[in-house]
Each structure stands twice: as C-alpha cells, then as structure tokens.
Amino acid sequence: MKNNKVLAVALSAGLVFSGAYLANSNINVAYASESQPTIEELKAQITQLKNEKNEIDRKKAQSKNAINWREDNRKVSELPEEKLKQYEIWDQKDRKVIEECDAQMLELDKKIAAIQEQIKALENSPTPGEENPGNGSTEADKAKEFEDYKKKYSDKIDGLSDLTEAEKAAAKEEIANATSEAEVNKAYNKAYSANQDAEYDREKKEREENFAKDKENAKKEIDDYGDKLTEKEKESFKEQIDKAPTKGAITGILEEAKKASENPQEPENPQDPETPTIDEDYKDMFLENLLSLSKLTDEEKEAFKERIEKAKTNGEIYDIYNQAIDLNNSRDKKPEDSSVNKDYKDMFLNNLLTLSKLSYAEKESFKERMDKAKTNAEIYDIYNEAVALNTSRKQKPSKENESENPINPAKPPHSKEESEDSSSDLIYVAKGYKYVSEGFYHRLDLEDSYYKLKLALNENEIYAQAIRILLKYTPNTVKDVRGQLESLLKESVDLQEQSKLVLKEYESILGY
Structure with missing residues (x-):
C-alpha cells in the first residue's frame, strides 16, 4: 500500500518536469518503490539551500564592496598606471565572482522550487483511511503556516536599518502579496541587498566627511606655525594636504611641515617647484643627485630617471626624487617588526613593478607575499629578495621576441647546444602537444605566455558576457547589428575554448 502511494506521488511530481517520467519510466518506477523523504525532511532541505x-549572497557582497572600494580609491588617489591595470584585473575577477554567484543563486532557486513542488505533491496525495490530505494537515493549517512564514520575514525587514521607512513598507507589502515561499524569499533578498548597498553608501559618505575634516584640521595646524613657515611654504603644504590620498599621507606632510618650522632653510633652487614648466638646471641637479643614491640598484635608478624625464613640472621632479630618497634610506636599516604601514608597503609594491628581469608570474608571487605580510620588516625582506633575484638575471627579456598572439610561446624553440649551457633555465617540450611545438624554451617565456593568455581569456569571457547582455536585454537597440554581434559572440566562444586547451598544455609543461 505504501509503495502505491509513493508511486502516485512520484508520478504527480513528475508531471511538473514536462514529461521527464515518460523519458525514463523504468528508472522512476524503481525509484518510486524506495522510501521517499517526508515533508519535514524536504523542508529541512529547503532550509539548507536557503543557508x-x-x-x-555574502560572497557576492564582498566582491561588490571590493569593486566599490577600488573605484573610490581611484577617485581620491593618484595611482600609477601599473596599479590601475592591477585594479582592473581584480575588478574583472570580482565581476566574474558576482556573475558566478548569480548563476549559483538561480540554480538554488530552481532546486527550492522543485522541492516545493514535491511537498505540494505529497500534501495533495491522500492517505487511505484519512479524512484530510497532506499528512493530516488541513488547508487552514497550511494557510496559517504560510502566513507565519510571511510574518517572520516581514518582521526581519525592520532590522534592515539602512532602508528608509518607505523602502521597508514597500518590501513588507511585497512579502504580504507573495503567494509562495519562493516569492517571500525573493522579496526579502531584494530588500537585504538594497540595505547592503545603502549601508556601503552611508559608510562611504562618513569616511569622505571624516577625511575632509582631517584635511581641514591639518591645514589649520599649518597656519598655527605662524612666522616659522613662509607663506609660500604654508601654501605648498596645504596644496599637498588637499591632494593627499590617505590619512597616513596627511600625517607625513605634517611631519615635514614640523621639520621645516624647526629648521628653516632657503630653498636650494629659487624657482617655484610648482611652476608648470621644466627648468633644465633644476632637473639636471636631481638627476645628478639620483646617481649618488648608492643603495638603489642600477635598474631602480633608471626607473626613477625615466620618471623624472617624463615629468611635466618641477614639482613632479621634486616628488619623484624624494620617493627615490625614501627608498634609498629604507635600505639603511631594516624596520622594526611593527605593523604594516600602507604607504611603506605601496612604495615597495610600486618599485616591484620596475624589476624588468622578473616574469609576470614572479612579480605576482612577490606581490601576493607582500599583501600577506604582517610587518614592515617582512615587506622589507620580501622586496629585497625580489631585487636579488632580479639582479642575478643575465639580461632583460627582449621585447622583440615577444609574441603578439598569447596563445603561442613568447620565443621560438632554442637549440640543444644552448640547453647544455643553461639547462636550469630551459625546458624541453616533447612531441605530442597540439599547440606548443617540440623544442627547448626559456621557462620565463612560457610563464609569461601562460599568464598573458589567462588574462586574455578572462577579458574575452567578460567581452562575450557583454554581448549576451546586449542581445538579451536590448534586442531593439541592437537589431540592426544582431547578426554581427552573434558572429562576434561565436568567435569569442571559439577562442575561449581554444585558449583553455592551450592553458592545459602550458600547465602540463610547467608542472602547475
């Protein structure tokens, strides 16, 4: 008798899935003869899926907050080009996480809906000898249970403190009008997400207001020095404060102002360093002094020299040279094992990018270690390890050998004779690979190609997703170019598939 009931329930639920039982009736009949989960067990499954x-949702919120933080930092900080590129890479990764989270949420919603259909089928399947269907539950009981469910989530709306009263009322009304638990969940999750966005906006505004107050207080402190600073010096320090990207930078400017007030000196060059033209004598003076910074590597000096040559004002030259001095002085003594200072870390991260004999993968590895460092001393050791590795390399990788197509290795195969002289640097690729030809390759070249291809693949996936969104949500806008977009999408997807195959070959060759 029990098996007959379960079979009827299974067939009833099967109708929901558009004839899936007819496609595989033997399996479903066999499955129906087994013990099926109870309504309570199915509800427990729904609770687990909601968790x-x-x-x-929390993971998605973290990625959204990270993207917003970087966007804010771009607005308040003058970031170097390499840092901006790195931000874009991180943004792409976080956008992909958000996309994956949305897809996972959709799948979970489908699972929840399917289980709810199973519960309905069980509730509507009569048990012999019982007056009421659904495990003894009356329709009134089920209605009350659903109303309690709605009230529970309606009450939780009051706890979303960053929503306006009007937004709370709208969310509650949406819950009140819901006809299923899935609709209740959807309404609550929408309100929860809006509350998170509002919370982030509120905290961002508070940070901006507090930062603006810090700047005003710092400028008042500059005025308090009175005659100990010239008007020109005061104006210069105030302008630096206005441009300061962080509170730590403001503290550093105030320390410089204090030193200037205690040791007033005539400027070595009478020309205003903020003049929007370059004084060649002024520039040459700093270029000569740059050579005397004995604790900088030749490559670091060359990088600073190149930045000075590209400077547009004397003020820029002055700032760049002082960054070089800071790096040079940092070599005098390893810092104490104190907590990480952001400006100190950023100084080394920016200089890490100038070490041109390191591969992209190596720089990423050193950067990741610096980000995980707990003290300034750790950062100091990691950076100098990178410098030592960079200095040990015989020559800078040649740009003329870089391939414009990241699918192929950056350099052609090398000779067997060369491998005998530099066996640790060369990798022999045997026959059998579809995309990488047989021969000897420099490991750095293969690693660079691998990471460039990964970046290109990531960009291509975002590009393809943008096309899908256009085709799905703006059909009228793109109707005249729909054929071209569909062709581009197919080409993009084909390239993605090929790139994934090439990446697998690289991973096999490099032992990743």
Whole structure:
C-alpha cells in the first residue's frame, strides 16, 4: 500500500518536469518503490539551500564592496598606471565572482522550487483511511503556516536599518502579496541587498566627511606655525594636504611641515617647484643627485630617471626624487617588526613593478607575499629578495621576441647546444602537444605566455558576457547589428575554448 502511494506521488511530481517520467519510466518506477523523504525532511532541505544562498549572497557582497572600494580609491588617489591595470584585473575577477554567484543563486532557486513542488505533491496525495490530505494537515493549517512564514520575514525587514521607512513598507507589502515561499524569499533578498548597498553608501559618505575634516584640521595646524613657515611654504603644504590620498599621507606632510618650522632653510633652487614648466638646471641637479643614491640598484635608478624625464613640472621632479630618497634610506636599516604601514608597503609594491628581469608570474608571487605580510620588516625582506633575484638575471627579456598572439610561446624553440649551457633555465617540450611545438624554451617565456593568455581569456569571457547582455536585454537597440554581434559572440566562444586547451598544455609543461 505504501509503495502505491509513493508511486502516485512520484508520478504527480513528475508531471511538473514536462514529461521527464515518460523519458525514463523504468528508472522512476524503481525509484518510486524506495522510501521517499517526508515533508519535514524536504523542508529541512529547503532550509539548507536557503543557508547556502545566504553564504553565496555574502560572497557576492564582498566582491561588490571590493569593486566599490577600488573605484573610490581611484577617485581620491593618484595611482600609477601599473596599479590601475592591477585594479582592473581584480575588478574583472570580482565581476566574474558576482556573475558566478548569480548563476549559483538561480540554480538554488530552481532546486527550492522543485522541492516545493514535491511537498505540494505529497500534501495533495491522500492517505487511505484519512479524512484530510497532506499528512493530516488541513488547508487552514497550511494557510496559517504560510502566513507565519510571511510574518517572520516581514518582521526581519525592520532590522534592515539602512532602508528608509518607505523602502521597508514597500518590501513588507511585497512579502504580504507573495503567494509562495519562493516569492517571500525573493522579496526579502531584494530588500537585504538594497540595505547592503545603502549601508556601503552611508559608510562611504562618513569616511569622505571624516577625511575632509582631517584635511581641514591639518591645514589649520599649518597656519598655527605662524612666522616659522613662509607663506609660500604654508601654501605648498596645504596644496599637498588637499591632494593627499590617505590619512597616513596627511600625517607625513605634517611631519615635514614640523621639520621645516624647526629648521628653516632657503630653498636650494629659487624657482617655484610648482611652476608648470621644466627648468633644465633644476632637473639636471636631481638627476645628478639620483646617481649618488648608492643603495638603489642600477635598474631602480633608471626607473626613477625615466620618471623624472617624463615629468611635466618641477614639482613632479621634486616628488619623484624624494620617493627615490625614501627608498634609498629604507635600505639603511631594516624596520622594526611593527605593523604594516600602507604607504611603506605601496612604495615597495610600486618599485616591484620596475624589476624588468622578473616574469609576470614572479612579480605576482612577490606581490601576493607582500599583501600577506604582517610587518614592515617582512615587506622589507620580501622586496629585497625580489631585487636579488632580479639582479642575478643575465639580461632583460627582449621585447622583440615577444609574441603578439598569447596563445603561442613568447620565443621560438632554442637549440640543444644552448640547453647544455643553461639547462636550469630551459625546458624541453616533447612531441605530442597540439599547440606548443617540440623544442627547448626559456621557462620565463612560457610563464609569461601562460599568464598573458589567462588574462586574455578572462577579458574575452567578460567581452562575450557583454554581448549576451546586449542581445538579451536590448534586442531593439541592437537589431540592426544582431547578426554581427552573434558572429562576434561565436568567435569569442571559439577562442575561449581554444585558449583553455592551450592553458592545459602550458600547465602540463610547467608542472602547475
């Protein structure tokens, strides 16, 4: 008798899936003869799936907050080009995480809906000898249970403190009008997400207001020095404060102002360093002094020299030279094992990018270690390890040998004779690979090609997703070029598939 009931339930639920039972009736009949989960067990499964949705939602929120933070930092900080590129890479990764989270949430919603259909089928399947269907539950009981469910989540709306009263009322009304638990969940999750966005906006505004107050207080402190600073010096320090990207930078400017007030000196060059033209004598003076910074490597000096040559004002030259002095002085003594200072870390991260004999993968590895460092002393050791590795290299990788197509290795195969002289640097690729030809390759070349291809693949996936969004949500706008977009999408997807195959070959060759 029990098996007959379960079979009827299974067939009823099967109708929901558009004839799936007819496609595989033997399996389903066999499955129906087994013990099926109870309504309570199915509801427990739904609770578990909802918990998973909450975890995914938190992960999505973290990525959204990271993207917003970097966007804010771009606005308040004058970041170097390499840093901006790195930000874009991180943004792409976080956007992909958000996309994956949305897809996972959609799948979980489908699972929840399917289980809810199973519950309905069980509730509507009569048990012999019982007056009421659904495990003894009356329709009134089920209605009350659903109303309690709605009230529970309606009450939780009051806890979303960053929503306006009007937004709370709208969310509650949406829950009140819901006809299923799935609709209740959707309404609550929408309100929860809006609350997170509002919370971030509020905290961002508070940070901006506090930072503006810090700048005003710092400028008042400059005025308090009175005659100990010239008007020109005061104006210069105030301008630096206005441009300061962080509170730590403001502290550093105030320390410089204090030193200037205690040791007033005539400027070595009478020309205003903020003049929007370059004084060649002024520039040459700093270029000569740059050579005397004995604790900088030749490559570091060359990087600073190149930045000075590209400077547009004497003020820029002055700032760049002082950055060189800071790096040079940092070599005098390893810092104490104190907590990480952001400006100190950023100085080394920016200089890490100038070490041109390191591969992209090596720079990423050193950067990751610096980001995980707990003290300034650790950062100091990691950076100098990178410098030592860079200095040990015989020559800078030649740009003329770099391939414009990242799918192929950056350099052609080398000779067997060369491998005998530099066996640790060369990798022999045997026959059998589809995309990488047989021969000897420099490991650095293969690693560079691998990471460039990974970046290109990531960009291509974002590009393809943008096309899909256009085709799906703006069909009228793109109707005249729909054929071209569909062709581009196919080409993009084909390239992605090929790139993934090439990446697998690289991983096999490099032992990743």
